[in-house]
Every structure is written in C-alpha cells, then in structure tokens.
Amino acid sequence: MRKNLAIFAFALAANLELTSAALFTNPADVPTNKQYQYVVVGAGPGGSVVASRLSEDPHTNVLLLEAGPSDEGVLQIEVPYLALELQPNTTYDWNYTTVPQTGLGGRAIAYTRGHVLGGSSSINIMAWTRSSLDDFNRYAAVSGDDGWSWDAIEPYFKKIEHFVPPVDHHNTSGQIDIQIHGTRGPLNITVNNTPYPMDSHVINTTQELGDEYPFNIDMNSGHPLGIGWAQSATGNGMRSSASSSYIRPVLSRPNLDVLVNTVATKLLRSGHDNVTGVPVFSGVEVAQSSTSPVFAFNATKEVILSAGAVNTPQLLMLSGIGPSSHLSSLGIETVVDHPSVGQNLSDHPGVGNQYSVAAAQDDTDDNLVRNSTLFNELLQEWKDKRLGTMTGNGFNHIGWLRLPTDDPIWKTAQDPSAGPTAAQYEFLFDDGYVAATAPPTGYFITVDTVLVSPTSRGSITLASANPFDSPLIDPAFLNTTLDIYVMRAAIRSAAHFLSAKTWDGFVTGQGGDFANVDLDLDESVDAWARARAMTVWHPTGTAQMGKCNDTGSVVDPDLRVKGTKGLRVVDASVFPYIPASHPQAVVYAFAERAADLIKDGRRYC
Structure with missing residues (x-):
C-alpha cells in the first residue's frame, strides 16, 4: 500500500518554522x-x-x-498522493491504539489522529463530502435548533469553498454541479486531478446497473446516494487543509x-x-x-x-x-x-476488498511501490510542475448506498441512518492493493466498503490522571448484529458492482487474501470483515x-x-x-x- 512508499528516495521534509512572529x-x-x-x-x-x-x-x-x-x-502533507505516509507512527500522528476490539476478533488497531497544525485535515485523504440533508435535519431535531438544519447550514458550505479547476484542465462537465459550490471561500476544492484506468468502468457500471447503482453528478447537493466523481480538499495540485x-x-x-x-x-x-x-x-x-x-x-x-x-x-x-x-x-x-x-x-469501520486486474498498467499504486525510478519521476513532476499522479489522492469515485427497503433485516432492526437521503454504507475505489501489504506479484484494485451509519457505540476514558498518558479508546467496531450484517451486505454489493460487463477483461476475480473468501457464506464474509476492518479516521x-x-x-x-x-x-x-x-x-x-x-x-x- 502507499504508506510503504517511504522506502523510496526521499526523507521526511524538515518541519520549518514560519517567519511570522505570530x-x-x-x-x-x-x-x-x-x-x-x-x-x-x-x-x-x-x-x-x-x-x-x-x-x-x-x-x-x-x-x-x-x-x-x-x-x-512538510512534503507528505503538501503532496496529495502521499497522504498515507503521514500515519501511523509519525510526528504528525498522535499514534494512538485502541483497546482490543471484541468485534474485530480481539485486535487492537492503530487509531490515527492529526498531531500537527491543521489537525486531521493535514493528514487525512482529503475527501470532501457534505453529508445528506437528513443528517443535518436530524441535528436540528436533536438540538431543537433549526439553525443546524440543512437549509440553514448549506450556505456555510458555499462560504467555505473555493472551487478550482483540476490541474490537468480536463472538461469537468458531468463530474460536478458548479452551481451548488462556493468559488470565493478560503478552502480549495476540486474534482479528480489525474485519471485512473478504472474510471470509465466505474461510470459505465452506473449505466449497466443503474437501478442499483445510479450515477450522481454531485453528491454534495444534500442528496448523496449513488455513484459519482469524488471531490477533494485540494487545489492547484496541493492539499488544502485548515492550516x-x-x-x-x-x-x-x-x-x-x-x-x-x-x-x-x-x-x-x-x-x-x-x-x-x-x-x-x-x-x-x-x-x-x-x-x-x-x-x-x-x-x-x-x-x-x-x-x-x-x-x-x-x-x-x-x-x-x-x-x-x-x-x-x-x-x-x-x-x-x-x-x-x-x-x-461513533466511528466508521472500513474493509479493503482486493480484486485482481489483468494488465499491469491498470494498477497505479503497486507499480509505484515496486518501481522506485517511476515513483521518483512522478514525485519530481509534482515538485517541478504540480502535475501528474501525485496531485491525486488515490481515488476518483465514491459511492453512497443503502440496503433495499425490503431487505429482511428491517423486519427485526430499525434503520440507524438519519433518513432516506442518508447512506448506510460507502464504496471507495482505489487503484491498487490498498489497506494491506500487497503481494510481491500481481496487479490489483481495491473497493473499500465502509459502514457509515453504525449502531455500535464506544467510549473515550482516561487511563490515568496524567495528561501525557494516552486515553483508552474503544470505538466498539462491529459490535452489533446490524453492523456486521450491513458490512457483509456491502462487501457482497461491491462484488456485484464489479460483475457488470464493463469489467470483463479488466477484473479477473478476487485477489490476494480476499481470494480465499467465499462470498456465498455468511461466516466467511464476516470472518474477513472482522479480520480486516480498520478505522477510516472519523471518530x-x-x-x-x-x-x-x-x-x-x-x-x-x-x-x-x-x-x-x-x-x-x-x-x-x-x-x-x-x-x-x-x-x-x-x-x-x-x-x-x-x-x-x-x-x-x-x-x-
């Protein structure tokens, strides 16, 4: 995965002090x-x-x-593609670890939080997603203050945003609805800066299987459901953070x-x-x-x-x-x-599900991991021109999805999402073997499945009265029947998405360790989820x-x-x-x- 790119020909950039007396x-x-x-x-x-x-x-x-x-x-903060270099076990991460997670087979997992000016906005993967109108309307209902509703908050998004064209200056028609975004705010946002080989296949699937995976031109309208082009907090080839x-x-x-x-x-x-x-x-x-x-x-x-x-x-x-x-x-x-x-x-657990691809040129990440010369050439292109692969954050599409309304689970469980416009699970499409160490051979893509309306609730407690002792972090991942059910459905849904004809000749089947998972057996899928789920850094x-x-x-x-x-x-x-x-x-x-x-x-x- 990309976090291993640190072995190649660049050291962590010196952390320079600003000259301003402030x-x-x-x-x-x-x-x-x-x-x-x-x-x-x-x-x-x-x-x-x-x-x-x-x-x-x-x-x-x-x-x-x-x-x-x-x-x-800090080079890794500035270069979007190097985001995963920033955690764990770096100066810019609090380097926390959870308590053992019952729902993850007793695993204690790394729990990244930003430890740098800009906080987690300086080390995250820069995804820019406003959420759904139902999420905000639930905040208004719970607080009793309509000022937290979607209609009241939506103008603030425009105040925040400064949409800038992607660095390759491609035509963004059909990728974003510019009319709903701000153009004069302090925070740069944009759409994909660099193409990935899977892009056309993701979009084609929304045509082939449109009833299940409809295309959404802009998921930041308050109605995020569907598959669409991702927006990121980047601009001019660089991360845009709170700092x-x-x-x-x-x-x-x-x-x-x-x-x-x-x-x-x-x-x-x-x-x-x-x-x-x-x-x-x-x-x-x-x-x-x-x-x-x-x-x-x-x-x-x-x-x-x-x-x-x-x-x-x-x-x-x-x-x-x-x-x-x-x-x-x-x-x-x-x-x-x-x-x-x-x-x-409450946090979002995610599982990386790897699929083998037929051609080496269809796997960007693993080619860079294995080819230090290519990696350094692309990094130099970023340094010289702010162009190329390094201006991207590794994914160009996101999907926000829900279980069918007639799914049997709803006979015994209540929908935990904020309402019909809010997703229950998410897809992220990565161009390589992400979320685990890649095998030495073969080429891959990864579809990350993320539980975004979890019912599990955990806690933060003190380990001691010493402020320099890390707190006890228990996100309680996959601790309810509904949570593991939805994650299981999401993993199967990702496989169904890749069954569209457009993927024929591109994807050859489940890849890496995921090839051993029998998607027809609940026990097999659940074991995979519990063995591989990690935080996606949203406590x-x-x-x-x-x-x-x-x-x-x-x-x-x-x-x-x-x-x-x-x-x-x-x-x-x-x-x-x-x-x-x-x-x-x-x-x-x-x-x-x-x-x-x-x-x-x-x-x-």
Whole structure:
C-alpha cells in the first residue's frame, strides 16, 4: 500500500518554522502583556476556523494552541498522493491504539489522529463530502435548533469553498454541479486531478446497473446516494487543509497568535458565576512534555475546545468535567458530573476488498511501490510542475448506498441512518492493493466498503490522571448484529458492482487474501470483515450536542458545555450522530456557524 512508499528516495521534509512572529514554538515566548479574549485548543477544522473568524475583528485577541508541530514545508502533507505516509507512527500522528476490539476478533488497531497544525485535515485523504440533508435535519431535531438544519447550514458550505479547476484542465462537465459550490471561500476544492484506468468502468457500471447503482453528478447537493466523481480538499495540485486555508494566510494579523508543540493539560477555573453558581473556566494550563515547565493562558471571554473527539473529552475529564465515578477512581476532583463526556463514540469501520486486474498498467499504486525510478519521476513532476499522479489522492469515485427497503433485516432492526437521503454504507475505489501489504506479484484494485451509519457505540476514558498518558479508546467496531450484517451486505454489493460487463477483461476475480473468501457464506464474509476492518479516521460524538434541558448531552445548541460558564466545544465530538460522510466538511460548517454564534453572543438556552 502507499504508506510503504517511504522506502523510496526521499526523507521526511524538515518541519520549518514560519517567519511570522505570530507563530510560537515555545510557550515562554508568547507575549505576557497581551490579553486574549479567546483561547482555542486544537488547530483542526474546528479550531482553525473559529480562531481565524474571531480574529477578523482587530479588537479581538485570539490564542490558538496546537499540540503538534507546524505543517509548513512538510512534503507528505503538501503532496496529495502521499497522504498515507503521514500515519501511523509519525510526528504528525498522535499514534494512538485502541483497546482490543471484541468485534474485530480481539485486535487492537492503530487509531490515527492529526498531531500537527491543521489537525486531521493535514493528514487525512482529503475527501470532501457534505453529508445528506437528513443528517443535518436530524441535528436540528436533536438540538431543537433549526439553525443546524440543512437549509440553514448549506450556505456555510458555499462560504467555505473555493472551487478550482483540476490541474490537468480536463472538461469537468458531468463530474460536478458548479452551481451548488462556493468559488470565493478560503478552502480549495476540486474534482479528480489525474485519471485512473478504472474510471470509465466505474461510470459505465452506473449505466449497466443503474437501478442499483445510479450515477450522481454531485453528491454534495444534500442528496448523496449513488455513484459519482469524488471531490477533494485540494487545489492547484496541493492539499488544502485548515492550516493552509484558515491560519497561514492570516498569520500577519497582530491579534492572532499560534502556539505549536504544546499540549493543553488542564482547564483552569476562576470561581463560580454569581448568578447561576456554575463553575467558570477562564484559562488553560499547558506544557510541552511531562517534565517541562507548566504555563497558563487566560481568556477573558471563552476557552474553546477543538481538540477532537479523542482529546476534547480527555481534557474535559482531566479538568474534572465528566462521569464522577470514573474521575474519582483516578483521584480527579469532580467539578461537573457529566456522565456523557467520553461516551457515544461513533466511528466508521472500513474493509479493503482486493480484486485482481489483468494488465499491469491498470494498477497505479503497486507499480509505484515496486518501481522506485517511476515513483521518483512522478514525485519530481509534482515538485517541478504540480502535475501528474501525485496531485491525486488515490481515488476518483465514491459511492453512497443503502440496503433495499425490503431487505429482511428491517423486519427485526430499525434503520440507524438519519433518513432516506442518508447512506448506510460507502464504496471507495482505489487503484491498487490498498489497506494491506500487497503481494510481491500481481496487479490489483481495491473497493473499500465502509459502514457509515453504525449502531455500535464506544467510549473515550482516561487511563490515568496524567495528561501525557494516552486515553483508552474503544470505538466498539462491529459490535452489533446490524453492523456486521450491513458490512457483509456491502462487501457482497461491491462484488456485484464489479460483475457488470464493463469489467470483463479488466477484473479477473478476487485477489490476494480476499481470494480465499467465499462470498456465498455468511461466516466467511464476516470472518474477513472482522479480520480486516480498520478505522477510516472519523471518530465523533464524545461531547454530544442536545437540547437545553437534555441531561444526556454535553453541550447545548450553542455548543457551550452544560453546567459551566466560559467553555465551548467546536469539533466533531459535538455531533450527536455520526454523519454518513467523510466528516471534515461537516466540521468546517459547524465551526463557521459556531464562529457566528460567538460573534453574535447568542444564548439559545
């Protein structure tokens, strides 16, 4: 797979410090005479957007904290094709591992999260998917706030987006509906930058088997179901991240300071509110290591947590906000008893299913893995011209699909998706042997099947009261009868997709270890899924949003932490349900609206 390309002729690019005085690498260098109205913890799509938008007011000082290094000058971050070089076991990954997963045969799996300026948007595969209108309308229903509905949020997507033509300047007619996208936002998006041999076969299948796999010209319309051309957060041949879009372009602002390489270790209290009596949080304690000096930064208005679905609940619990029984077991004083903090973890498990192809030229990835000369030539083409294979992220099509309404499973199970426009499973089409180590010979494509409306729920809990100890991560993958049933159906559906006549002479059958799977036997398919399923890096829900009087939720419709003052969460942890999509676009949209709510001083509750 592509993560093994690191063995070829380039070293990790040096992590360069930016020249602007607004970016600091040591907390001791942050100005002590500056009063910050907002301290934002975490520089992913949530925190970067909020920090950027709040600092548009020159009278508002914002400090943005990031645990990882700067993303500036990191080759693997800039080159879309090298995305899988960034994890696991790199400087730019938190390098977490889950607890053993019962649903995966007891396997503990790598759990990648971005540890770099830009957060996970700097290391993900850049898929740009807005999700369905039903997903957003369910957020509105669960929160009681219509401002989270599709109709209310859709304009924010246009505000975020800057559609740019693909670098090969091919005709994009029939690949995207430009009218529904933004053209002046900070974040570049585009369609495929480079063709893959399978492209025409994917599209032809939507004609041959259109009743089951209809073509969708633009899955970002709110109606994503079908097979269509993928959109990505790239532009001009390069990754477009929260850092490159929202932070680095505005580092010249004197009222925006960014501190990297620094971990938030605790939220600091400054007493209790005189009216409500709730604890007031107005600062953040930070350190660069478990043995380094400790610093504190104060916020006169709010501390905003955007550390993600793993680190946000970890920081809340370290600060005494969480399940009292869990906190007391670790000797942490309970400040606010919030039983739901760290609960409701939901993620998308994916399984890579490999198929053999007849011709060597129809397998891009494995040719590059096996041919260092070709790899280096293509990398040099990117460096010189920002053109070619390296401008792509490895897939040009996505499918969003549902089980039939008359499937027998619905006699005993309830549809977990947000509604009829939301997918239950996903296809990703990869041009090579992806998601496992490729055999030394043969040529392949991979259809990744992803469970995008899971019913399994896991948790984030503390391993200790030490902020530098990794939390216990349990996504509870494939832990319900329905989840394994849908994954089984998805794997079979992918095989059916490849049975269309257009694939004759291109695909020769199941490939690699997948060739040993009997698709007619439930037990065989299930064993494959449990042995191969991995995260596709979409944890959500661990500080879920709910109605004002909902005691089971962590934040209110304004994303303020219930039972506190001065504390808000803006990241994927607030999603009450995981969106049936790659969630980065949803996080950007939530953050754009959250910034407006903060500026307006709205109090829904």
